[in-house]
Amino acid sequence: MTANRPRLSLVQPEPGQSRYGALAAALRQRVIDGEWPVGTALPAETNLAAEHGVALGTMRRALELLVEQGLIERQHGRGTFVRGGLSGAPMLRFFRFGAGDGEVPQSRILARQSVVASADVARRLGIARGEPVLRLQRLRSLGGQPRLFEEIWLPLPLFDTLVGLALADWGDLLYPFFVERCGVAVTRATDEVGFAPLTAPQARALELSAGHPGVTVTRQAYDLAGRCVELRVTRGDAFAFHYSVTIT
Amino acid sequence: MTANRPRLSLVQPEPGQSRYGALAAALRQRVIDGEWPVGTALPAETNLAAEHGVALGTMRRALELLVEQGLIERQHGRGTFVRGGLSGAPMLRFFRFGAGDGEVPQSRILARQSVVASADVARRLGIARGEPVLRLQRLRSLGGQPRLFEEIWLPLPLFDTLVGLALADWGDLLYPFFVERCGVAVTRATDEVGFAPLTAPQARALELSAGHPGVTVTRQAYDLAGRCVELRVTRGDAFAFHYSVTIT
DNA sequence: AAGTGGTCTAGACCACTCT
DNA sequence: GAGTGGTCTAGACCACTTG
Incomplete structure (x- = not known):
């Protein structure tokens, strides 16, 4: 033997x-x-x-x-x-909303479409222009109050299971959901924060007036192998934005 | 021997x-x-x-x-x-201004007064309310264009040498200047970022209109021993704000 | 009690910098 | 060539977790 x-x-x-x-x-x-x-x-x-x-x-x-x-x-x-992938609600670390501190926001998918990647989306996802992607619009609320409006692009061969999945079955947090349904673990992400007034549709979703000061967080999320698996642009009320950094 | x-x-x-x-x-x-x-x-x-x-x-x-x-x-x-203290122009990492990228901004002290610390200033500096502090107002410009408007509070026994020093002798960067004149090295700092419309005086200093969207960076700077040696509130144009973070 | 990671030792040899 | 930090070894013992 x-x-x-x-x-x-x-x-x-x-x-x-x-x-x-x-x-x-x-x-x-x-x-x-x-x-x-x-x-x-x-x-x-x-x-x-x-x-x-x-x-x-x-x-x-x-x-x-x-x-x-x-x-x-x-x-x-x-x-x-x-270690598992990122799990929390990391977007919220930028924002301070009156009541729900540390509370997980409710999520609602407003739209879902299979589209082809524009030049900009393709560049940020690291794929070729014209490749298929899944495009989502998502609204995150705390205490019934809309707080964050998100546009999300997911490369499509990888996230095929999500194309037809009933929207009721989606979780409030996407990253654990990605692991569960698609076997994709997000282990690293880069956020880029900027300022811009909200456009009319963005403001409408957030129940603010058009032109209201808005913060834009552009996130690229990567898996273990270093592939970009998500592009997300989040918009919220600039006056609710806050962030702390320690420099050394 | x-x-x-x-x-x-x-x-x-x-x-x-x-x-x-x-x-x-x-x-x-x-x-x-x-x-x-x-x-x-x-x-x-x-x-x-x-x-x-x-x-x-x-x-x-x-x-x-x-x-x-x-x-x-x-x-x-x-x-x-x-290691020496922080030296660069760390405030600029939050902002992107058209031309001068990586360039050190010119500084001009607009006002200097010895005052007693308000409750809020004292709390952030970690001293007792009513203790003497040196209060500065400072304007930082790039290419002749005003970019950042700063209010600075320095605990006073420590920075006594700066009370009467001719303003022409001040440097464009404060931290190396603190080391040189007062023997105070800043080794760590925390920044807190938020958005708020500019007040009329702030806007005037920055040559913007009152109510223009502004970014506020509140900094507490510490020396080797962990004492807070500076409180600084910087205001700038929100549209020039940008910041990148990597999360893991 | 067995198995794990954490600390500490005492040495050898290598790679880099300066003169 | 002398002096520095960087790598690697082979071992001992300790502290923590689990059955």
């Missing part, structure tokens, strides 16, 4: 790269390939070190790197786990 | 604290106490380790902590240096 002992898989750092850097890259790839799904535990560090034929300290250094990058999470006495 | 050999100074970690954590705290205190001024080099890690009677790896861990905290900077082959 053949023992199922772990293979020795050596990692060769590229010239100028450290061994722990190469190890981190290799482990990252194995996570991307689905070897350890979100929420599951990696092998113990001693086993990983033995498997790759490096000292324990070197493997620890590699794992620390992945922790810094937000890919994994370590818990003393329990293990090393693959 | 007594050799000037370095004393062995043991650091006792508090219960529940790691040794490298205690070491980092001890080194931080020595920096605050002025043992190694801004820009100078700390002793080599081997010497520091020997001086504190710990292994090299432990000392390295402590130094890594201080690097993460932004206190020091390490350069391969050169040494470990105490």
Whole structure:
């Protein structure tokens, strides 16, 4: 009988790269390939070190790197786990609305269409112009009061399941919903914040007057492999906007 | 003759604290106490380790902590240096002005008064209400065009030298100026961003019309020891506002 | 009690900078 | 070549979690 002992898989750092850097890259790839799904535990560090034929300290250094990058999470006495994607309602960190502080907003899809990507949308999604995308309009409310108006573009082969799904089955938070229905985990996003008066349709959706001062947050969201999987433009009342930064 | 050999100074970690954590705290205190001024080099890690009677790896861990905290900077082959305070024109990262991109704005002090701190100013500066402060109004321009209007409060025993200093001698950047004239280095700051229409005087200073959409950035700046050494409220044109964040 | 990650040691060797 | 920080090793022991 053949023992199922772990293979020795050596990692060769590229010239100028450290061994722990190469190890981190290799482990990252194995996570991307689905070897350890979100929420599951990696092998113990001693086993990983033995498997790759490096000292324990070197493997620890590699794992620390992945922790810094937000890919994994370590818990003393329990293990090393693959982190899930972004989950909260991260858009709300920009806004302060009177009552509902920390409360999850209700979501309502106002429109859904399959369209072809315009030049601008294609550029931001990193796809070719004319590729099919799913376009959504969405209104988020707190305490019955409309607060955020969103336009969302999703690349289409990837999100096919959402094209026909009954709108009642959609969740109030999109990112956990993407994981559940499409297996897409958002792990990183960039937000760009700007100021502009609201157009008439935007203002109407938010129950404000046309030309009211508005904040625009343009988000590009990426999955583990670095593909852009969502483009979202959110608009809200500029007077409800607030944001804190610490600089060092 | 007594050799000037370095004393062995043991650091006792508090219960529940790691040794490298205690070491980092001890080194931080020595920096605050002025043992190694801004820009100078700390002793080599081997010497520091020997001086504190710990292994090299432990000392390295402590130094890594201080690097993460932004206190020091390490350069391969050169040494470990105490980081200077914030220096650039960090306010400008919020704004995009047509021509002068990356250019240092001209500054003009419009008003300077010694006053007593109001309740709000005192709270934000962390001093008692009624304490003396220096209040400034300052206009920053790019290419001759006024761009930012600032109100600044400085706690007064600390900034006494600035009370009578000829306004012509002030620099275009305040933080390097604070170091030079008052020995105060700003090492950390928090910014809070919000929108509000400009009041008539604010708009006048910026050559805009009263009620024009404005951005307000409220900054509290801190020195090495964690004291708040500046409160600054900056106002500018909302249409020039832009900001990027990456979330993970 | 067994298994996990966290701390600490004592060394070797390498890569970079300055003179 | 001398001095610095960066990498890597091989081990010991501790602290936390779980069955």
